[in-house]
Amino acid sequence: MKKLMLYLPLALVVLIIVILIKTFLFTSKQDKVAAVNPVEVDIDDVAAHLSDAIQYCTLSTQDSSMFNPEPFLKFNAFLEQTYPLIHQKLEREVINDYSLLYKWTGSDESLKPVMFVAHTDIVPVEPGTEKNWKYDAFSGQIADGFVWGRGALDMKSTLTGLMEAAEKLLQTGFQPKRTIYFAFGHDEEIGGPEGAAKIVEVFKAKGIRVAFTLDEGMVILNEELSPSKKQLAVIGLAEKGYVTLKISVETKGGHSSMPPTQTTLGVLSKAISQLEQNQMPASLSGAAGQLFDTIGPDLPFVQKALFANQWLFGGVILNQLAKKNTTNAMIRTTTAPTIMDGGVKENILPSKAHALVNFRVLPGDTVADVLAHTKKAINDPNVEITIHGRTNGEASPIASTDSFGHRAIKKTIYQMFPGTAVTPGLVMAGTDSKHYVAIADDCYRFAPAIFGPDTPGRIHGTNERVEIEGYVKSIQYYIQLMKNVGSSTEN
Ligand SMILES: [Zn+2]
Incomplete structure (x- = not known):
């Protein structure tokens, strides 16, 4: 224990030195090209x-x-x-x-x-x-x-x-x-x-x-x-894919005076909630990662140090990016429930209900990944999950x-x-x-x-x-x- 206490400050100093060296080596990725006189246009x-x-x-x-x-x-x-x-x-x-x-x-x-x-x-x-x-x-x-x-x-x-x-x-x-x-x-x-x-x-x-x-x-x-x-000029290298899943639930239905503890709408709502709580995994690879690698050296010091040391701060960066809708969409396949439909009358338990959930697929993920993830996240045999509408929704290369x-x-x-x-x-x-x-x-x-x-x-x-x-x-x-x-x- 005593030995550990002795080495800990030393390890910390080494870590800080490594972080600083990596930050200083993280230099501009911009090229030096001379400006050209534009052709005159009326x-x-x-x-x-x-x-x-x-x-x-x-x-x-x-x-x-x-x-x-x-x-x-x-x-x-x-x-x-x-x-x-x-x-x-x-x-x-x-x-x-x-x-x-x-x-x-x-x-x-x-x-x-x-x-x-x-x-x-x-x-x-x-x-x-x-x-x-x-x-x-x-x-x-x-x-x-x-x-x-x-x-x-x-x-x-x-x-x-x-x-x-x-x-x-x-x-x-x-x-x-x-x-x-x-x-x-x-x-x-x-x-x-x-x-x-x-x-x-x-x-x-x-x-x-x-x-x-x-x-x-x-x-x-x-x-x-x-x-x-x-x-900052951004050259788009890829675009996200697009797939909508239909989440369907079918139960017995019946009169609302004697409902079962699990209703069609309850099962469907839970499924949607499960999906929101279990988002597709985030990643800093691909085009979004390339963006942060490229602009990182031009960011203020603390952010620059974070991006220069992704080996250490990768998790922190992903957490921060996930907090904003705009940056969250850059690092993962997004989950957006857009339509929910079920029920016709206030005193009838609907036997059928469905929801549509639109996913924007991150390059690197596939429609099959989205389907598998959704099935796993919902994990309920009463829920049927199918691809809705067009199916060629893969992300681009x-x-x-x-x-x-x-x-x-x-x-x-x-x-x-x-x-x-x-x-x-x-x-x-x-x-x-x-x-x-x-x-x-x-x-x-x-x-x-x-x-x-x-x-x-x-x-x-x-x-x-x-x-x-x-x-x-x-x-x-x-x-x-x-x-x-x-x-x-x-x-
Ligand atoms: Zn257009």
């Missing part, structure tokens, strides 16, 4: 084009009988008119009547093609909120330094941004060495089965694979939103940070947004990339748009808008990125 012209684009009400509706093809056809015609060089020099294929695939053929066939992805469809304005818009949602109003309207952020500004960039490069006579595709699905907002999925079929049939796709998903966080308080595509996307961020840090990240929502993983070596999810605390709520929300100066910068980013990937001979 701000009024590009704002006017985006304003026009917003005025086409290209709505995705859950109920396919409500689909109105007219605005989609008109939108596609608008692209033809607005970007004449693209339509002269690139091959355009209309896929499944409304989706668009452009091919800008490269001069060197030995180089793997790349693909820029966007979608032409938008979500509806929530009924009853029309009056809360400062300007009509489909006016494309240009005011206060913004272009306003549904789809401005998600994602017509990306789509027209890509078109502006390619048109500009064509004006200057630019010829890419590798082939560049532009793929614009028309039903991303309802999962992409008629758009992106059909474009993927075309590639599969022709046996064409691309080095990478670049799609929506992540953006640049301004100083206020960034965890390191330094402007994690894209490489060591590919020529990732290097190009990252380098272009440094070139066009000097002072911005770059990190890999995980996308919580679904994008069309879930289809493109089948034909791409790597799928990246990043749009060169700077978001502040007020921006995310406008996506699918009220007063969606894009800052015009930021929009110009995103066009300049795409021009530089197309130059970088188009002139590179890496494969």
Whole structure:
């Protein structure tokens, strides 16, 4: 005992020294790349084009009988008119009547093609909120330094941004060495089965694979939103999967005057409660772990020391991250009971009841894992657990940070947004990339748009808008990125 008392302070000192050394060795992961002068873009012209684009009400509706093809056809015609060089020099294929695939053929066939992805469809304005818009949602109003309207952020500004960039490069006579595709699905907002999925079929049939796709998903966080308080570009390497389980209970039911001690609703409620108390395991591996590894060195000292010493503080970090909904979703498959249904009358014991629980699957977990976990957590033979609705809900693979595509996307961020840090990240929502993983070596999810605390709520929300100066910068980013990937001979 005496000996132990003697060694304990010594051990503590050694531990502190190890922690400090690891913290000091945990240095910035950012590259030093010189800024590049952006190509000049006519701000009024590009704002006017985006304003026009917003005025086409290209709505995705859950109920396919409500689909109105007219605005989609008109939108596609608008692209033809607005970007004449693209339509002269690139091959355009209309896929499944409304989706668009452009091919800008490269001069060197030995180089793997790349693909820029966007979608032409938008979500509806929530009924009853029309009056809360400062300007009509489909006016494309240009005011206060913004272009306003549904789809401005998600994602017509990306789509027209890509078109502006390619048109500009064509004006200057630019010829890419590798082939560049532009793929614009028309039903991303309802999962992409008629758009992106059909474009993927075309590639599969022709046996064409691309080095990478670049799609929506992540953006640049301004100083206020960034965890390191330094402007931070997040390149999404993966997206979570999606599965809903139906939890069903069936008992005898009967009159409510003489109920058994265990009722249908009681069993169902207990099952849901068990699930909430037994969350899927948390993990710092994968894209979320890569994010903390990358931004860790730029965090304040105490946080930096924690992330530098995950061997010791891994549990503490996971506990802290689990406390906030936003960070909890980054480290585990989340459990969200969304619907509960049972009972018809106050004095009848229902014989049947069910609940739906929606899980967002962390890359690394599988739908089978979720199912097994749920069965184990509920552990009740009276409860039936089945997969509800679509079943292809697996999480995406994690894209490489060591590919020529990732290097190009990252380098272009440094070139066009000097002072911005770059990190890999995980996308919580679904994008069309879930289809493109089948034909791409790597799928990246990043749009060169700077978001502040007020921006995310406008996506699918009220007063969606894009800052015009930021929009110009995103066009300049795409021009530089197309130059970088188009002139590179890496494969
Ligand atoms: Zn979108």
